Amino acid sequence: MKVNTMAEMMASGTMPEYLFWVGCAGSFDQRAQKITKAFSLILDKVGISYAILGKEEACTGDPARRAGNEFLFQMMAYQNIQVMNAYGVKKIITTCPHCFNTIKNEYPELGGNYDVIHHTTLLQSLINEGKIVLKEGGAFKGKKISYHDSCYLGRANNIYEAPRKVLEVLDAELIEMKRCRSNGLCCGAGGAQMFKEEESGTTRINIERAEEAVATGAQIIAAACPFCNTMMTDGIKNKEKENEMAVLDIAELIAESMA
Amino acid sequence: MEMIAPLIFLALLATAGFLFYKKATLIKKTILMGKSEIQYNEPGRRWKQVLLLALGQKKMFKNPLVAFLHLIIYAGFIIINLEVLEIIIDGITGKHRVFLPFIGSYYSLFINVFEILAFGVTVVCVIFLVRRNILYIKRLSSNDLAGWPKTDANLILVVEIILMSLFFVMNGADQALQNLQAPHYAPTGSFIVSSMLVPSLSQLPIDTLILIERSAWWLHIIGILAFLNYLPYSKHLHIILAFPAAYYSALEPAGKMKNMRSVQNEVLYAMDPSKAPTDAAPPTTFGAKDIFDLNWKNLMEAYSCTECGRCSAACPATTTGKLLSPRKIMMSTRDRLEDVAKNINQNTQFVDDKKTLLHNYISVEELRACTTCNACVEACPVSLSPLDIIMELRRSLIMEESSAPAEWNNTFSNIENNFAPWKFSPEDRENWAKEN
Numbered sequence: 001m002k003v004n005t006m007a008e009m010m011a012s013g014t015m016p017e018y019l020f021w022v023g024c025a026g027s028f029d030q031r032a033q034k035i036t037k038a039f040s041l042i043l044d045k046v047g048i049s050y051a052i053l054g055k056e057e058a059c060t061g062d063p064a065r066r067a068g069n070e071f072l073f074q075m076m077a078y079q080n081i082q083v084m085n086a087y088g089v090k091k092i093i094t095t096c097p098h099c100f101n102t103i104k105n106e107y108p109e110l111g112g113n114y115d116v117i118h119h120t121t122l123l124q125s126l127i128n129e130g131k132i133v134l135k136e137g138g139a140f141k142g143k144k145i146s147y148h149d150s151c152y153l154g155r156a157n158n159i160y161e162a163p164r165k166v167l168e169v170l171d172a173e174l175i176e177m178k179r180c181r182s183n184g185l186c187c188g189a190g191g192a193q194m195f196k197e198e199e200s201g202t203t204r205i206n207i208e209r210a211e212e213a214v215a216t217g218a219q220i221i222a223a224a225c226p227f228c229n230t231m232m233t234d235g236i237k238n239k240e241k242e243n244e245m246a247v248l249d250i251a252e253l254i255a256e257s258m259a
Numbered sequence: 260m261e262m263i264a265p266l267i268f269l270a271l272l273a274t275a276g277f278l279f280y281k282k283a284t285l286i287k288k289t290i291l292m293g294k295s296e297i298q299y300n301e302p303g304r305r306w307k308q309v310l311l312l313a314l315g316q317k318k319m320f321k322n323p324l325v326a327f328l329h330l331i332i333y334a335g336f337i338i339i340n341l342e343v344l345e346i347i348i349d350g351i352t353g354k355h356r357v358f359l360p361f362i363g364s365y366y367s368l369f370i371n372v373f374e375i376l377a378f379g380v381t382v383v384c385v386i387f388l389v390r391r392n393i394l395y396i397k398r399l400s401s402n403d404l405a406g407w408p409k410t411d412a413n414l415i416l417v418v419e420i421i422l423m424s425l426f427f428v429m430n431g432a433d434q435a436l437q438n439l440q441a442p443h444y445a446p447t448g449s450f451i452v453s454s455m456l457v458p459s460l461s462q463l464p465i466d467t468l469i470l471i472e473r474s475a476w477w478l479h480i481i482g483i484l485a486f487l488n489y490l491p492y493s494k495h496l497h498i499i500l501a502f503p504a505a506y507y508s509a510l511e512p513a514g515k516m517k518n519m520r521s522v523q524n525e526v527l528y529a530m531d532p533s534k535a536p537t538d539a540a541p542p543t544t545f546g547a548k549d550i551f552d553l554n555w556k557n558l559m560e561a562y563s564c565t566e567c568g569r570c571s572a573a574c575p576a577t578t579t580g581k582l583l584s585p586r587k588i589m590m591s592t593r594d595r596l597e598d599v600a601k602n603i604n605q606n607t608q609f610v611d612d613k614k615t616l617l618h619n620y621i622s623v624e625e626l627r628a629c630t631t632c633n634a635c636v637e638a639c640p641v642s643l644s645p646l647d648i649i650m651e652l653r654r655s656l657i658m659e660e661s662s663a664p665a666e667w668n669n670t671f672s673n674i675e676n677n678f679a680p681w682k683f684s685p686e687d688r689e690n691w692a693k694e695n
Binding site: 067 | 321511512513514515516518519522523525526527530545546573575576578579580581582583624627628629630631632633634636637638650653654655656657658663664666667669670671674675678679680681683685686687688689691692693694
């Protein structure tokens, strides 16, 4: 896979249409790397011009800010905005709802103004434009799929329809969990919880959510966030359902189904 | 008596009005102890929120049955106030049913509407008492409400039932007196609910009936004035503050956290010293340790909360048995506010009581359990934000006390040194692209 960096593009005197903001999970987490690759594959197939920041990308500061460390957040934001503004970045796509939320909603006040698009929204418009063509009788035809709402897409940014519209083209049976859309139950990762042990309680949040997912009888849990993906995968393992159910990102489902 | 009654009534009305005004002023003063650093622009969109959330109760209809029941009480409350207006004018002028001569045959139509609503209110209050005390609906019987809050909730419902019953007794006795052609009781026509009381009341002599009618009339209006003065001490204050709460609720995407301009500038000056003004004073406090550090909107929201618990029922932390409950965050904030208000009232200005909202009212463990998922804000019928308070307290914990779990400290140092929350080399960030 050949993925250009902004630095390489600039050296060759071109500018991509999109900056693909990969995010820390998408860059380093082995499971999330597969999502990153699947999404890059789609972008390549459709012929979208994009580049990544590569080594110049840094954490947006989301977990630091939500843990309460505003200093660290401001430092990361300053650094990222400097880099992106230097390249004249205008449009950003990302597979991480946390990065999406921070860059879209919190960077403008700090001098970073970009058109930020989550990958599910981009996939929906590519499908609408007929640019994504799926195989006949794709791998997920007739399968039961349940979409888990990411808090930072859903409640935080009102994106409920795009991921569902993308799933519809798979010709699968979409089943909603008991708590969905604006009532969707968190996976337990947000607010920097991903990076610490859960506080003591009667159960873990991801296990509670996995129970709802299992109750749908779905074979696939569709996620749109790398952190939800990890949490749901762990929860389903805890319920010993990992052989019957898979947790896949919407980008993976589409990449797998493309002609 | 005929001369004295209006004077007594006026004295009562003035006393009730004065006491309410005094308490409302104190609450306003308490709320304004909060910071006022946020601008609330776009009045058009804000009034729309008042219309949708407060007046229209849009978010209540996520549960249509309960929303409908609540709507009956709400509509009853607003519409029956027209009758209270007549009662007040009667009280001041010493007249009886002052509107009757003006609207004639429409009068009984109005009273019938009020009576149907009053009957609805009574039935719903009974249903709500059953939900709280017999069915033990989870969010209405959680530990958050142990003690006074539970009594407060029941008291409101019982008082409403009593007020409605007095309204019926008053109208029933009036009709019985009309039948007996008692002086001063002009014929109004029959009233749909209270007419059911007439057969048994008609057995009584006129004097007793007048005593019943007058007692019910006085108790009803005294009850209303007392209830008005109970509001500021109760969760029931939401009937007033839900409106400003809806007006000031966030217009931005829920995921956006409040920026800390002072920290932004500190970082900017550190990165680019040429931008630093020579007289820049460093920020004094970071985040909120006590109510004084919160925004006044947070404080108003604490007074607006009616402790319904929809937030906690939706909260992933509460529902998985963590110590955090967003409703309790709002209640603790109000508890602290009321203690501070009491302190100020006693000492003319706030005297340090060695307590703070953080630690003494809200614990670190509660704060640490939040996933910032916004379920609480979404669930709140008037979009109050416990999350906002939690985040401000977290900021104080980290930036003032350097209090973080060890894993978070590792995360911070990874972000600072490796530009990712995990300990990977930044050099490897694009390695995924080199593999197949």
